[in-house]
Amino acid sequence: MNVSKLVEIYYAVDEFLIKFMPYMESHLLPTSDRKPTRTCSLILSEIMTILIAFHVIGFRNFKLYYIHLQQFHSNDFWQVSKL
Numbered sequence: 001m002n003v004s005k006l007v008e009i010y011y012a013v014d015e016f017l018i019k020f021m022p023y024m025e026s027h028l029l030p031t032s033d034r035k036p037t038r039t040c041s042l043i044l045s046e047i048m049t050i051l052i053a054f055h056v057i058g059f060r061n062f063k064l065y066y067i068h069l070q071q072f073h074s075n076d077f078w079q080v081s082k083l
Contacts, residue, residue: 001057006073009052014045 021044042050050069059065 001053003073006049006053009056010045010049013048013052017045017048 040047050066054062054065057065059068
Protein backbone atom coordinates (compact mmCIF):
# COMPACT_ATOMS: atom_id res chain seq x y z
CA MET A 1 0.00 0.00 0.00
CA ASN A 2 1.45 3.35 -0.98
CA VAL A 3 1.69 6.42 1.21
CA SER A 4 -0.99 8.38 -0.64
CA LYS A 5 -3.54 5.62 0.05
CA LEU A 6 -2.59 5.63 3.75
CA VAL A 7 -3.04 9.40 3.87
CA GLU A 8 -6.43 9.08 2.15
CA ILE A 9 -7.59 6.48 4.69
CA TYR A 10 -6.21 8.56 7.56
CA TYR A 11 -8.03 11.68 6.37
CA ALA A 12 -11.36 9.85 6.00
CA VAL A 13 -11.02 8.26 9.45
CA ASP A 14 -10.02 11.56 11.06
CA GLU A 15 -13.00 13.39 9.53
CA PHE A 16 -15.33 10.60 10.71
CA LEU A 17 -13.96 10.67 14.25
CA ILE A 18 -14.31 14.46 14.50
CA LYS A 19 -18.06 14.06 14.00
CA PHE A 20 -18.48 10.73 15.82
CA MET A 21 -16.50 11.32 19.04
CA PRO A 22 -18.94 13.85 20.59
CA TYR A 23 -21.81 11.42 19.97
CA MET A 24 -19.87 8.49 21.42
CA GLU A 25 -18.73 10.45 24.48
CA SER A 26 -22.31 11.49 25.23
CA HIS A 27 -23.34 7.82 25.38
CA LEU A 28 -20.46 6.52 27.51
CA LEU A 29 -20.80 5.59 31.14
CA PRO A 30 -19.41 8.13 33.62
CA THR A 31 -15.64 7.90 34.03
CA SER A 32 -14.00 6.78 37.23
CA ASP A 33 -11.29 8.62 39.12
CA ARG A 34 -8.65 6.13 37.97
CA LYS A 35 -6.52 7.24 35.08
CA PRO A 36 -4.56 4.94 32.74
CA THR A 37 -0.98 4.40 33.83
CA ARG A 38 0.40 4.45 30.28
CA THR A 39 -0.24 7.04 27.64
CA CYS A 40 -0.77 6.03 24.04
CA SER A 41 1.79 7.28 21.54
CA LEU A 42 -0.67 7.05 18.62
CA ILE A 43 -3.86 9.03 18.25
CA LEU A 44 -7.15 7.23 17.58
CA SER A 45 -7.13 8.17 13.89
CA GLU A 46 -3.73 6.50 13.45
CA ILE A 47 -4.87 3.36 15.26
CA MET A 48 -7.99 3.09 13.10
CA THR A 49 -5.93 3.67 9.93
CA ILE A 50 -3.59 0.83 10.90
CA LEU A 51 -6.53 -1.51 11.49
CA ILE A 52 -8.29 -0.61 8.23
CA ALA A 53 -5.10 -0.99 6.22
CA PHE A 54 -4.52 -4.40 7.85
CA HIS A 55 -7.85 -5.63 6.52
CA VAL A 56 -7.35 -4.07 3.08
CA ILE A 57 -3.85 -5.50 2.58
CA GLY A 58 -4.77 -8.96 3.86
CA PHE A 59 -1.86 -9.92 6.12
CA ARG A 60 -2.40 -13.27 7.84
CA ASN A 61 -1.71 -12.05 11.37
CA PHE A 62 -1.63 -8.63 12.95
CA LYS A 63 1.72 -9.00 14.72
CA LEU A 64 3.67 -9.45 11.45
CA TYR A 65 1.72 -6.62 9.86
CA TYR A 66 2.48 -4.26 12.75
CA ILE A 67 6.18 -5.17 12.65
CA HIS A 68 6.12 -4.43 8.89
CA LEU A 69 4.54 -1.03 9.60
CA GLN A 70 7.12 -0.17 12.22
CA GLN A 71 9.98 -1.05 9.88
CA PHE A 72 8.78 0.53 6.66
CA HIS A 73 6.04 3.08 7.45
CA SER A 74 6.71 4.54 10.90
CA ASN A 75 7.77 7.88 9.39
CA ASP A 76 4.57 8.04 7.33
CA PHE A 77 2.39 8.01 10.43
CA TRP A 78 4.52 10.61 12.19
CA GLN A 79 4.36 12.93 9.16
CA VAL A 80 0.59 12.52 8.76
CA SER A 81 -0.11 13.23 12.43
CA LYS A 82 1.90 16.46 12.25
CA LEU A 83 -0.02 17.87 9.25
